[in-house]
Amino acid sequence: QSALTQPASVSGSPGQSITISCTGGSSDLARFNYVSWYQQHPGKAPRLMIYDVNSRPSGVSSRFSGSKSGYTASLTISGLQAEDEADYYCSSYTDNATLVFGGGTKLTVL
Amino acid sequence: EVQVVESGGGLVQPGGSLRLSCAASGFTFSDHYMDWVRQAPGKGLEWVGRSRNKANGYTTEYAASVKGRFTISRDDSQNSLYLQMNSLKTEDTAVYYCARSAGTMTYFECWGQGTLVTVSS
Helix, strand or coil: CCCEECCCEEEECCCCCEEEEEECCCCCCCCCCCEEEEEECCCCCCEEEEECCCECCCCCCCCEEEEEECCEEEEEECCCCHHHCEEEEEEEECCCCCEEEECCEEEEEC | CCEEEEECCEEECCCCCEEEEEEEECCCHHHCCEEEEEECCCCCEEEEEEECCHHHCCCEEECCCCCCCEEEEEEHHHCEEEEEECCCCHHHCEEEEEEEEECCCCEEEEECCCEEEEECC
16 A cells, blocks of 8 residues: 655745645545544654544644545645644555555644 | 553564553543554654454454564453564664554544664664
């Protein structure tokens, strides 16, 4: 199972909005509405931010939102804050009953 | 408090074996699918495998990169998950995370702090 494709890096200024894309294939992201997103700060464990494409766990800011169209899912962060600077990973369920992650995107808040 | 804590990491030679443990607390362990995810130094996350719950026969799934070498097991009486790693390769060097699946069992809502496995001669 090949990893999902994410941009290596994105950046934005405080208060701006950014979008991170995640592209998959017909056996994973395009087939299932089971896309999740994780935030990881250096040296820390990942934290769930979005699940099932566009659902937010309790405690996650409404500034984080998810969507999907065809082979591509997206994570949008609005009103960027300094603490949003982190690595972000997408994940999808696959038709082999396995899970696959994206390569990760480093978000820099300028 | 829902919590999972990994242990058992360390230095092992190529071709060697190691067993990781994950101790769970604060939830009904037997109800949940449990997964292992790893992260090589400076690299991204990689799903390793999962153990389904009792209701689903404790069946397991593995990533292609570890299938046939790694075995996931669990002991619900001890609220523990295990990862037996055999025929270790240098490319297995990583922080190994234990994670609890939830809802549609396609995402991880609780992660441990990870345990570092280093495969080197």
